[in-house]
Amino acid sequence: MxxxxxxxxxxxxxxxxxxxxxxxxxxxxxxxxxxxxxxxxxxxxxxxxxxxxxxxxxxxxxxxxxxxxxxxxxxYIGSFDNEIRANISVGAVxxxxxxxxxxxxxxxxxxxxxxxxxxxxxxxxxxxxxxxxxxxxxxxxxxxxxxxxxxxxxxxxxxxxSLKLKPTVRKDDFDPCKGCELCINACPGGAIKKDYLDYKKCVSFLTQTKQLNQSDYKLINKQLYGCDICQRICPHNQKKELLIKDGLDEFHPKADDILSMTNKEFNIRFKNTAAGWKGKKLLQRNAIIVLSNIKNDKALNILIKHKNDKREDIKELIEWAIGSFDKK
Ligand code: B12
Structure with missing residues (x-):
């Protein structure tokens, strides 16, 4: 041949x-x-x-x-600054x-x-x-x-x-987890069950779904899109990372930038990434949740800056987030 x-x-x-x-x-x-x-x-x-x-x-x-x-x-192993930044799952960068x-x-x-x-x-x-x-x-x-x-x-x-190809044969002795349960214990929402993923508690899902309860906001923590926690902790992924020194804004966008983003800026920044498929408003909603979870003066000032947003649902969420600072 x-x-x-x-x-x-x-x-x-x-x-x-x-x-x-x-x-x-x-x-x-x-x-x-x-x-x-x-x-x-x-x-x-x-x-x-x-x-x-x-x-x-x-x-x-x-x-x-x-x-x-x-x-x-x-x-990302580059330096950070003092800005308030959120996390994007590395697969969406x-x-x-x-x-x-x-x-x-x-x-x-x-x-x-x-x-x-x-x-x-x-x-x-x-x-x-x-x-x-x-x-x-x-x-x-x-x-x-x-x-x-x-x-x-x-x-x-x-x-x-339609080609008839010989299946790949591998030794069947690869048992990836054995007694390890690091991912189960690290998952913030306890989503990893024995037989199924309780996806409604998976942070990745929460950052992509439109319907959220206030109890979900804490689980989102600093995630703007997706979640890597259950894989980052996995021993199989250690020491295999491609270490990236540049691109702070891509890996950890500034919450203020996300809230200020025009449609044109969204298209340039996110349209061709995996984080863009649910649109600009979803990322902005997540940025507000991130700010409400950070609860420092800087976060509060960013929320106040955006409190007159013209979209009713975003405005309401910002008001809720500002109010949540009183309850810290
Ligand atoms: C919907 C979806 C999600 C949903 C829900 C996932 C779910 N499991 O229900 C949400 C948004 C939560 C999600 C999150 C993520 N996702 Co997703 N997701 C999908 C999608 C589109 C469909 C998955 C689905 O319907 N699963 C149904 C469940 C039942 O099956 P499963 O867990 O995917 O597969 C298992 C079963 O098939 C089981 N199985 C097989 N045969 C049998 C037989 C029996 C009897 C039994 C009991 C089980 C069983 O074994 C499989 C492995 O565990 C797939 C793409 C696709 N079209 O498949 C990507 C996919 C699964 N996602 C992917 C990724 C990367 C992610 C995230 C890491 C993204 C992120 N960083 O945020 C997280 C990881 C979360 C996690 N720990 O699973 C990758 C996974 C790659 C990989 N190496 O495994 C996929 C394959 C996309 C891709 N093409 O690369 N995802």
Whole structure:
């Protein structure tokens, strides 16, 4: 077989030269997931459990799945100033992974030149189940897929292809967590249960959902978008971070800047990042919650500066936040 026509070599060479991990799996339906999806009814999808478990409903002649992982394990190690700053999950800093992964998957599909469709995050299937089926890693207690080499801080993308490929075989002795429960104990909302993620208590979810109770505000703490706590503490992610010295405003935006942001500024700063998908107002709401959690004079002054916001709901939240300083 000529090298450029050998699908294994194509996938291997492409992923290696683009710092991606990959693995291959079969494309039978994920039958065992049906019950769990019906019971847990996970958010952000209107599809039925049946539609989320069967690759052949997406590509009728599907034979194999090629799964890739894009690491986002980076850490800001530059200096801080005296401004009031919030945190963005490191995976949402920089180009939106949906864009990056889709570009890679599209390139691989072009090179393979066969019937295929690709997805990352927004596809019908359960990406973590796909990654496990393909032996890209195993689920940890925090439910993230952990790869023995790069840890869990990677995004997942996959290609459904009509090519019949040999599944990746890995030794099955990788037991990622053993007796470790660091993530369970570190989760601020206690969201990590034995068999399921209580997503309504997951800080990542809280920063993305429109409906919040005041009891959720404390859990959000200083998060503007997403949450890395259950992965940051995981031993598999230690000493593998890409250490970043620049970009303080990207990793830790100033709360005042977020509240002052025009639509144009939002588009420039966030539209092409994973933190932008729910719009400007959601980030501004989170910035107000962060300020209410910080409770110092500087935070109070920023809230007072913005108290005449023209949007009724934002104005009300700012008033509540200012009032909450009396109860500290
Ligand atoms: C909705 C969603 C969320 C929701 C809810 C998550 C949930 N588990 O319910 C919220 C907003 C909370 C969220 C948060 C995060 N998410 Co999210 N999320 C999704 C999304 C879009 C759907 C997930 C879903 O419906 N899950 C349903 C539950 C039931 O399954 P699961 O936990 O995903 O997978 C498990 C089951 O399939 C189980 N399983 C498989 N077979 C069987 C069979 C049986 C019988 C049983 C019991 C279980 C079982 O094993 C899997 C691994 O644990 C996926 C993308 C996708 N389309 O899949 C991304 C995805 C899971 N998220 C991802 C990421 C990165 C995150 C965050 C880290 C983001 C952040 N920094 O803030 C956090 C992590 C929170 C956590 N600890 O899980 C990545 C995970 C990558 C990885 N290496 O694991 C994904 C895959 C996106 C991607 N393409 O990269 N997310």
């Amino acid at each position: 000529r090298e450029e026509k050998n699908p294994y070599k194509i996938i291997e060479n492409y992923t290696k030269s683009n710092n991606l991990i990959y693995a291959i799996g079969s494309a039978e339906p994920f039958y065992t997931l049906k019950d769990i999806l019906e019971k847990t009814n996970p958010p952000f999808s209107s599809l039925s459990a049946c539609q989320r478990i069967d690759p052949s409903l997406i590509l009728p002649n599907v034979k194999s799945i090629i799964c890739i992982g894009l690491s986002y394990n980076k850490k 920089g180009e939106d992974y949906h864009i990056t992964i889709s570009r890679h998957l599209s390139n691989i599909c072009k090179l393979l030149d066969t019937d295929s469709v690709y997805f990352s995050d927004t596809g019908p299937l359960i990406d973590r189940a796909v990654a496990q089926r393909c032996s890209l890693g195993k689920a940890g207690k925090n439910f993230s897929i952990i790869n023995p080499k790069i840890g869990s801080m990677f995004f997942i993308g996959y290609i459904l292809t």
